[in-house]
Structure formats: structure tokens, C-alpha cells
Amino acid sequence: MQVLWSAELIQKYSVNGPRYTSYPTALSLQPDFPASAVRAALAGSADELCLYLHIPFCQQLCYYCGCNKIVTRHSEKADLYLQSLATEMALYQPLIADKTIAQLHLGGGTPTFLTQEQLSKLMQLLRQHFVFKADPELSIEIDPRSCSLEKLAHLRQLGFSRVSFGVQDFDEQVQITINRVQSEDLVRALVTEAKRLGFSSINLDLVYGLPYQKPESFLLTLQSVLLLDPDRVSLFSYAHLPTRFAAQRKIPTQSLPQAEDKLALLQLAIKHFSEAGYQCIGMDHFAKTTDSLAIAQQQGKLQRNFQGYTTAGQDALIGLGVSSISQVNGVIWQNQKELQDYQQLLAGGQLPLERGFSLSQDDKIRAALISQLMCHFELDVPAFCHRFAIEDFWSYFADALPKLDPLIGDGLVLCSDHHIQVTPLGRLLVRLVCASFDRYLQSNSNQSYSKVV
Numbered sequence: 001m002q003v004l005w006s007a008e009l010i011q012k013y014s015v016n017g018p019r020y021t022s023y024p025t026a027l028s029l030q031p032d033f034p035a036s037a038v039r040a041a042l043a044g045s046a047d048e049l050c051l052y053l054h055i056p057f058c059q060q061l062c063y064y065c066g067c068n069k070i071v072t073r074h075s076e077k078a079d080l081y082l083q084s085l086a087t088e089m090a091l092y093q094p095l096i097a098d099k100t101i102a103q104l105h106l107g108g109g110t111p112t113f114l115t116q117e118q119l120s121k122l123m124q125l126l127r128q129h130f131v132f133k134a135d136p137e138l139s140i141e142i143d144p145r146s147c148s149l150e151k152l153a154h155l156r157q158l159g160f161s162r163v164s165f166g167v168q169d170f171d172e173q174v175q176i177t178i179n180r181v182q183s184e185d186l187v188r189a190l191v192t193e194a195k196r197l198g199f200s201s202i203n204l205d206l207v208y209g210l211p212y213q214k215p216e217s218f219l220l221t222l223q224s225v226l227l228l229d230p231d232r233v234s235l236f237s238y239a240h241l242p243t244r245f246a247a248q249r250k251i252p253t254q255s256l257p258q259a260e261d262k263l264a265l266l267q268l269a270i271k272h273f274s275e276a277g278y279q280c281i282g283m284d285h286f287a288k289t290t291d292s293l294a295i296a297q298q299q300g301k302l303q304r305n306f307q308g309y310t311t312a313g314q315d316a317l318i319g320l321g322v323s324s325i326s327q328v329n330g331v332i333w334q335n336q337k338e339l340q341d342y343q344q345l346l347a348g349g350q351l352p353l354e355r356g357f358s359l360s361q362d363d364k365i366r367a368a369l370i371s372q373l374m375c376h377f378e379l380d381v382p383a384f385c386h387r388f389a390i391e392d393f394w395s396y397f398a399d400a401l402p403k404l405d406p407l408i409g410d411g412l413v414l415c416s417d418h419h420i421q422v423t424p425l426g427r428l429l430v431r432l433v434c435a436s437f438d439r440y441l442q443s444n445s446n447q448s449y450s451k452v453v
């Protein structure tokens with residue numbers, strides 16, 4: 001589907017809002033969430049589950065980073081962490097003994113902070129505790145600076161078939177300012193080797209809105225990225241939240257592109273990836289039309305979970321490790337965000353929960369609607385009503401109408417008794433359309449979210 005561009009409308013609706021990797025969003029999770037709710041959710045879950053495993057360590061601090069990470073040079077810290085993960089796996093093992101794992105994603109922080117021995121140990125622990133489907137999909141996030149060609153080959157041997165490399169921007173001034181200097185040669189060598197080793201999908205992460213990014217230099221980054229011929233590209237809008245992430249205060253405010261210039265960077269990227277034949281999956285993802293993510297969207301089967309767009313695991317994802325979020329069978333829970341608290345609860349034989357939330361029937365209805373719009377930009381109203389036994393769609397969602405009205409007026413979305421359609425003009429603002437159906441948005445401060453574009 002086409003994306004049309006209106007700088008005027010994007011500026012007009014330049015507000016903060018959720019990315020809807022879940023509904024309700026993580027801000028609605030409540031403390032003192034009982035482990036019994038997690039057990040009950042798992043008992044009634046789908047037969048196939050996905051696993052996300054968080055490795056929080058990084059060797060060096062990137063100033064722009066908004067991830068949950070621990071910067072250290074001591075690789076032995078990861079040995080202790082693996083022990084905690086083993087304890088956590090043992091707690092989950094009896095709860096999902098009759099389920100199979102279809103996908104595993106290692107994220108971070110930096111999973112390739114782990115040595116080859118530690119990566120082998122981790123995979124051994126996982127296979128020891130859980131039943132994997134034959135030929136499961138194993139994916140991993142890689143910081144190019146922490147992955148030798150040998151480690152990459154090791155990952156392939158361990159069964160990983162999908163890799164995601166953090167690139168962000170190739171420009172030197174940008175890299176110096178964000179404290180992440182990595183050469184284009186390094187990334188090219190890894191991507192070339194990943195292809196030779198037979199990895200079936202290669203993703204590159206880019207960020208727009210970084211300090212000193214300008215259309216002229218970003219164009220060079222885009223051209224270099226296209227020459228690397230990745231299967232997917234994630235193009236994140238730089239979330240600048242210096243009150244939350246102290247290191248971002250090291251980035252001079254005057255070096256950040258103004259809203260208009262930031263939009264020009266996005267526009268440039270959309271133009272180049274579309275012209276190169278990539279399918280624009282959502283606001284921030286591009287995939288070759290033959291890639292499984294693009295095919296899932298073409299077939300109306302695309303899903304969304306805490307990792308963003310996905311082919312599986314919506315409402316069937318267990319997150320292991322510090323700060324990880326799970327969502328299974330209408331229940332969301334998050335692990336302790338501080339390593340010490342996470343390890344302490346595990347040492348006491350408890351699931352390391354920090355907070356959680358059980359979705360009501362109304363939450364499930366809104367979650368399904370929001371996911372459908374985020375993934376497919378349209379909704380078949382009668383089919384949706386039939387699925388959830390809703391008599392009159394617009395009476396049920398009467399609270400959304402006043403919020404939708406201006407968006408309808410500006411041609412961002414079309415609404416009728418039969419259909420909701422996010423227009424090509426509205427695609428970049430789909431988060432706002434979804435926000436109209438969000439019952440919790442008023443109570444959760446907007447300041448906690450990043451800009452919708």
C-alpha cells in the first residue's frame with residue numbers, strides 16, 4: 001500500500017503517543033501481580049509459544065540509547081546472569097512442558113556481548129528446559145562491534161537463521177556524537193559473511209532524528225544500506241527522552257534536527273526504500289516483498305508484539321530475563337527491571353515479576369482492533385462484530401468518535417458501518433487513529449511516550 005506525505009498534517013498531529021506493541025500499553029501494568037495469574041494464563045495458552053530472551057549487557061554506552069541495558073566490560077557478569085536465566089527457565093519448565101517453542105529471539109542490550117561459550121551454554125539451557133519445534137526460527141540482535149566473523153559462524157552453527165545488525169547511521173559526525181563509532185567496512189564484512197553462511201534473513205536497524213543528521217549525509221547512509229541488500233530495515237524515530245535516559249543529556253540539544261528536518265529524513269528513507277522495491281510494513285519497517293514479514297502482511301496475517309511487527313507470538317510470547325515483558329492468553333507481565341531485584345526474586349525461588357495486567361473482554365476487543373489497524377490499516381467492521389458478538393460497532397466505540405472526527409475531517413481515516421480504512425495519507429499517523437480507541441490514554445501521561453512520527 002502506498003504512503004502519501006503531508007508535512008502539514010504530520011506537523012499538525014505531532015504529538016506523543018504509544019507505539020502499540022501491546023494494548024493496554026506497558027504503562028497500565030500494575031504492581032503486586034500474582035504469579036497465579038501467570039500460571040493460569042500459561043495453562044490455557046496456545047500450543048505454540050515464542051520466547052524472547054533479554055541480554056542486558058553492552059560493552060560501551062551509546063548516548064542515544066533508550067533500551068534497558070547495563071554497560072560493563074566484565075564478561076564474567078554474564079556467567080552469573082546465565083545462572084539466573086537457568087533458574088527462571090526451571091520455574092517456567094513445568095508450566096509449559098506440553099507446549100512447543102516456535103520462535104526464539106535474543107535481544108538486548110547486546111546478545112553478542114556473550115562469548116561463544118556463553119552462547120552455547122545459553123542454547124544448551126534453553127533446549128534442556130523447553131521443547132522446540134522442529135526447525136524453529138532463531139533470531140538475534142547483533143552489535144557489529146561485538147561480533148567477529150567467527151562468532152557469527154558460531155551463531156549459525158547453533159541454529160540461528162535470522163540476524164539484525166545495529167547500524168543507526170554511517171556518518172562519522174553522527175557516530176562520534178552518539179558515541180558509537182563503527183565503520184561501514186565492519187558492517188559490510190558481517191553482512192557479506194552472514195549471507196555466505198546462509199542466514200535466511202538479515203535486518204539492519206537505522207535511526208532517524210539523531211544529532212547532526214542531514215538529508216545529504218543520511219542519503220549516503222541509505223545508499224550504503226541499499227547496497228548491502230538487507231531483507232528488512234527497521235527505521236526507528238529517535239526517541240529523545242533525556243529525563244528518562246541520562247546519557248541522552250550528553251547529546252547537545254542544538255545538534256538535534258528540528259521537527260521539519262526530522263520529517264525530511266523520514267521522507268527520504270520512505271522514498272528510497274519504496275523505490276528500491278521494499279514494502280513499507282508499518283511506520284518504521286521495510287521488508288523485501290518476498291520476506292516472511294511482507295508475505296504475512298500481504299496475507300492479512302501480520303501480528304504485533306513487544307518486539308514490534310512479527311509473524312507469530314502475538315498473545316503467545318514469554319519474555320525471559322531482566323525487564324522482559326510477556327503476553328500470553330490475555331495476560332501481560334513484566335519482569336523486574338533492575339538486575340539485582342530480578343536475581344533476588346529468582347534466588348528465593350519466585351518468578352521475578354514486577355507488574356502485570358489481566359485483559360478484560362473489552363481490553364481484548366480493543367487490542368484486536370488496534371493490532372489489526374497497526375498491521376493492516378483496515379478493518380472489516382461486520383466480521384469484527386461477528387467475531388466479538390458486538391451488536392452495533394459505533395455504539396460500542398462511541399467514545400472513539402469524537403477523537404476520530406478531526407482525523408476523518410483531515411482525510412487520514414475513513415469510517416463507515418462496513419469498513420475502517422487508514423488512508424495512504426494517514427498511514428504515518430496510524431498510531432493516532434489507534435489512540436482514538438485507547439481507553440487508558442487519558443490516565444497514562446502522554447509525556448511517557450515518544451512522538452507518533
Ligand SMILES: C[S@@+](CC[C@H](N)C(=O)[O-])C[C@H]1O[C@@H](n2cnc3c(N)ncnc32)[C@H](O)[C@@H]1O
Nearest residue numbers: 064065066108109141142143166205236238239
Ligand atoms: C537493543 S538495540 C540492537 C542491538 C545492539 N544493542 C545494537 O545496538 O546494535 C535495539 C535498537 O533500538 C534502536 N534504538 C535504541 N535507542 C533508541 C532511541 N532512543 N530511539 C530510537 N531507537 C532506538 C536502535 O536502532 C538499536 O539498534
Ligand code: SF4
Nearest residue numbers: 058062065067069109
Ligand atoms: S544501542 Fe545497543 S549497543 Fe548501544 S547502548 Fe543501546 S543496547 Fe547497547
